[in-house]
Amino acid sequence: MTVDKKFLTIDNKIETLREMRVRANASIVADFDEKLDVSWIYHDNALEGVVLSYHELKAAIDKKIISDVSLIPMYEEIKNHKAAIEMVRATARQWAVEAHAAKKSGKAKKNPITLDTLKLLHSVLTPEEKAKGNPYRKDNPLHRLYFHEIAQPDKITLRMKKLVEWLDEEETQHLHPVERAARAHFRFMSIYPWPKNSGKVARLLMNLMLLKDGFPPVVIHSIERQRYYDVLRTESAGLVPLVFESLENGVETSSRFFAELEEAKRGQKRAS
Numbered sequence: 001m002t003v004d005k006k007f008l009t010i011d012n013k014i015e016t017l018r019e020m021r022v023r024a025n026a027s028i029v030a031d032f033d034e035k036l037d038v039s040w041i042y043h044d045n046a047l048e049g050v051v052l053s054y055h056e057l058k059a060a061i062d063k064k065i066i067s068d069v070s071l072i073p074m075y076e077e078i079k080n081h082k083a084a085i086e087m088v089r090a091t092a093r094q095w096a097v098e099a100h101a102a103k104k105s106g107k108a109k110k111n112p113i114t115l116d117t118l119k120l121l122h123s124v125l126t127p128e129e130k131a132k133g134n135p136y137r138k139d140n141p142l143h144r145l146y147f148h149e150i151a152q153p154d155k156i157t158l159r160m161k162k163l164v165e166w167l168d169e170e171e172t173q174h175l176h177p178v179e180r181a182a183r184a185h186f187r188f189m190s191i192y193p194w195p196k197n198s199g200k201v202a203r204l205l206m207n208l209m210l211l212k213d214g215f216p217p218v219v220i221h222s223i224e225r226q227r228y229y230d231v232l233r234t235e236s237a238g239l240v241p242l243v244f245e246s247l248e249n250g251v252e253t254s255s256r257f258f259a260e261l262e263e264a265k266r267g268q269k270r271a272s
Contacts, residue, residue, distance in 0.1 A: 006244065007176045013251050014215060020258035032257065033089075039219055041081050046222030048199055049145055052078070081200065084124040088204050091117075092211030099212070111167045113209070115160060118188075121204050125197040136160075136193045146199065148232040150192035159191045177213035181206040182243035189232055206243070216254065218247045 021029050038057050045052050052074075060078035095112050102108065123130040136156040151159045166172055166187065172180060185206040192198045207217040220228055224242060231238035 007178065010178070010244070010248060010251065013248075013255065017216070017251055017255050017258065018214070020255065020262065024258055024261060028261065032254070036217070036219070036254075037082065037085050040085060040217060041078060043219050043222050044081070044200055044203060045078075047203075047220060047225050047228060051222075080125050080127065084121060084200070084204055087124055088121075088208045088217075089211060092208055095212045096214065111173070112212075113164065113167050113205070115164055117208075118160070118164075118193075118201060118205065121201045121208075122194055122197060125200055125204075126194070129194070129196070134194070137195050141195055146189070146192070146229060146232060148189070148229070150190065156191055156193050160193055163187050163191065177210060177215055178244055178247060179240050181209040181213075181215075181218075182240045184209060185243070186232070186239045210247075215247070216250055218243055219250055220246045221249075 038054075038061070042052055042054075042057060056074065057078060060075035061082050098112075119134045122134050126134075129135070137153050139153055140150065163184070167184060172183075175183070185202045188202040188205055189199065194201070203218075203220070211217060220242065224246070227242060231242055
């Protein structure tokens with residue numbers, strides 16, 4: 001199957017999923033998304049080499065559970081991650097509404113992602129850096145999780161500016177949303193502006209772009225960790241298939257859930 005056909009196929013699957021979500025009870029959809037966010041946090045941390053238990057995730061996120069004081073630093077990181085995901089979802093919804101209004105009025109809306117957007121994502125994940133102004137890396141860490149080439153510290157400011165400019169380019173806007181988000185992710189990771197949480201910011205950026213364009217978020221599973229590290233060491237095209245496959249797996253899982261829900265409803269109607 002060609003790349004264009006693959007994108008067309010996933011577009012159709014996502015449209016079907018979107019319709020099923022609309023038909024479903026709002027509270028069930030909200031509960032599903034809540035569980036998806038827990039999975040998102042689990043796998044995102046696993047990509048960073050931090051394996052969390054379901055108990056740790058639940059204890060950190062659920063306000064009704066009294067947390068173990070000794071685990072509070074980890075709980076704070078999980079809560080910050082959850083807050084960042086919620087911000088990404090809310091921002092994407094707002095931007096989608098604004099884009100729709102702009103389209104109706106015949107005015108093309110510019111790409112809304114700025115340097116401030118990226119700094120805000122980092123601030124929510126890393127609040128201790130916010131007061132300092134989210135300073136970029138001052139050196140190349142010798143011991144780090146990712147082993148791909150990253151920008152020299154004195155090039156970070158320029159490279160970040162160029163990333164935002166690239167998002168505004170007409171050629172970029174004509175890419176399929178999945179390819180555009182994957183390539184933005186790769187470009188951000190090749191800069192790696194902050195010593196802490198750059199990987200999480202890159203994946204939040206990717207999902208902010210996807211959600212804005214009406215796509216579900218992509219969760220790259222922990223079993224793909226080595227592949228993820230490897231494709232970051234090559235050119236950006238290598239990341240596109242991984243992101244595409246991760247999206248496809250997520251869409252199929254979600255579609256099965258909502259299809260089974262609809263089948264159960266039909267069964268109840270036949271029985272009554």
